Each structure stands twice: as C-alpha cells, then as structure tokens.
Amino acid sequence: MSQRPFHHGNLRAALLERAEAVLRERGLDALSLRELAREAGVSHGAPRSHFPDRAALLDALAERGFLRLDEEIRRAAVRERDDHARTLRAAASAYLGFAVREPALLDLMFATKVDEPPEAVRSAAERLFATMSGLMDAGVAAGAYPASDVARLTLLLSATVQGASTLVASRRITADQGEALIGDAIALLCSGAAAGR
Amino acid sequence: MSQRPFHHGNLRAALLERAEAVLRERGLDALSLRELAREAGVSHGAPRSHFPDRAALLDALAERGFLRLDEEIRRAAVRERDDHARTLRAAASAYLGFAVREPALLDLMFATKVDEPPEAVRSAAERLFATMSGLMDAGVAAGAYPASDVARLTLLLSATVQGASTLVASRRITADQGEALIGDAIALLCSGAAAGR
C-alpha cells in the first residue's frame, strides 16, 4: 500500500493530469487508457470507474482545456483592461500561446463531433465564448462600436483567433506570423468597425 | 480472380476512396487499415505495399483533401470573378461548404503535427494558400488595397475562414452563422483595408 500512497480517491485526477502530459509530449495517438493505468500503478480496468470509455476521457480533457484557456485569457485581459485594443491583443495573444504550448489539446477541443458535443464540453466552450463577448462589451463602453454589433464582432474575433491558432499549431505559419496576424485583425476590427457605419 | 476484377494495379486508389468515405461517415477513429483491406478484398498486409503505415495513409488523405479544397475554391471564385468582394465571398463559402461536407477530413488536414508535416502535404497546403493569395492579387488590380498589403490580408482571410470552418465543423456555430461570419469578415476586409491607409 505504500507502493502507491498517491491515490486515495484521486485516481481520476491523476489520470487526467498524466493524460494531459502525454497529449503535450506525444500527441493524441499515443494516449492509451492502459498505459495511463500502468503509470498510475493500477490495473487496466481501474480507469473504467472514472471514465466509462476512452471518449469520456477525451471529453473530460476537452472540458478542462476550455476552462484553462478561458482562465488564461481572463488573466491576460485583466492586465490590459485600460485600453480596449490592448485588451483584445492580450487576450488573443494568450489564446495563441495556449495553441503553441498545447497544440494537441486544442485539436481535441475543436475536434469534429459526429453527434453533438457532450453537455459539459459545450458548457465549458460557451464559457470561453462568453468571456470573449465580455471583452467586446468593454469596447462598447469605450465607444469603439455600437452594442448591436457585439455578437457579430465577437464571432468574428473568435473565428480569426481560432484560425490563427490552428495555422500555428499545424505548422502552416510561425508563432510570430500568428501574432502579427492577430495584430492586424484587431487593428482592422477596431478601426473598421468604428468607421464603418 | 473474377472475385475481384476491380483492382488490377489500382488498390491504392480503391483504399483512398474507401478511406474518404469512412472518414466522412464514421470519423477518424473508425478508420482502420485492416478494415479497408477487408472491404477491398485483399489481405490485411496488402495495403503495406502502398502505404508503409497508417500515418502514410492519413498524410495521403490530407494531401488529397488540400488539392480538392483548392480545386473547389478556384471553381467557385472563377464564377464570380467580376466583383472582388463577391469573389472572396464565393471562395470563402466554398471553403465553408467543404468543412460542412468533410469535417473529419478538414480536421485531418489541419491536425497538429509533432514534427514537420511531410513534403507532399506541405506542398498541397501551400497550393491552397497560393490560390487565396491570387484572389487577393485580383483585389489589388481592382484597387481595393495596396499590393504591399496582400501577404498580410491573405493570411488574415485564410485564418478567419479556417476559424469559421472549425467552429462550424465542431458544432460550435451553425453553417448559417458561419456564412454570416465570413460575410462580415470580407466586408470589413474590403472597406477597412481601403479606408485604413
């Protein structure tokens, strides 16, 4: 029993943590329930108590990914809360940083689902979207654009940042090109949206 | 021998075609070399003659995906070649349509690579990027923006369309929301870029 004093009711947490490391270091293909169990010092059937199947583990990883990304964006945005364009740049840059550090996890978060994504994942993803929306609301307060445009501009910003992150994570462009890209996008968003109508 | 008159030197093509169907209907996880071999009526070792391993098959699928997407975008753009904004909308809409019809394939095309993507895939992806760049060049000719901005604006458009496609393919937004999004993006791109500098 002193062999594994580590898990006393926290096997679930240990599996998730180890899974995130494998994802980071060796990618999704290398992620195996049996290997995780082995490394945690439990039998191969043990994970089943916490995750009914492999898909359930992946869903939990995606959910945690969204929560972490949301948290990182919030923290970055709050540090630059005085200037709207700087706020957006800080948030987008945090998003891009996450993509660079956790490319396989980001893939998993936005992987195609044949059926609807599970409730917990959907909810975590919406929390992230709500955060982005909140950042745009601050822009309205600062007079950058009318309140009626917030929904569309939030979607536009989200898509652009997500696209830039995908291009960087899949090695189509460098991280620096990604940063320049979001800089251009935000400049266009702030100036164009103000001038437009 | 009349059992399989179908493959006489075209097993490779048969495997690819069948793999694309599986990807479309049941997703990446359901894609198995052994099943493909079974359905093609050959032994499980046969695919090895054409694809050294599973990753090689996936790379070939990604490469073909890029070539097809490029082709579809070119065809859509040429139909609306008279008006620059309409050209961009048609191209972006074709991209989005591809994402809706082939979400798992698009995932595969932009999947994270731990090491560099193979030459053939990289080359096909660059061909797509070159097509996008060519569309923007036409905008320069039409006086929509200075030639010096083409590289950055191409990247910006590519990222936004890719992001919108990911959001649609992963069921975060509907296809209609995706269309509206790219409409906004292109309007902003054309007007903002002209007014900006």
Place this chain on the structure above:
DNA sequence: ACCTGAACACCGTTCAAGT
C-alpha cells in the same frame, strides 16, 4: 512489383469477483 498469411505486441471493452 505486389500480395498472402502467420506471428507479435498492444489496445479498448466487458464482466465476475473481490474489498
């Protein structure tokens, strides 16, 4: 050049049994 078929190691999943 292309395909067969046995062999190996690994995997996800199920389930009766233990504590």
Place this chain on the structure above:
DNA sequence: ACCTGAACACCGTTCAAGT
C-alpha cells in the same frame, strides 16, 4: 464505491514466402 484480473475481439506492424 472502487479496483482486480481474465477474457474477447480488434488493431498496426513485421516478415518470410509466394506470384
């Protein structure tokens, strides 16, 4: 409630052998 361990079906990969 949580974990063990045997069992099953499936998979990717290797390789000697065939044509």
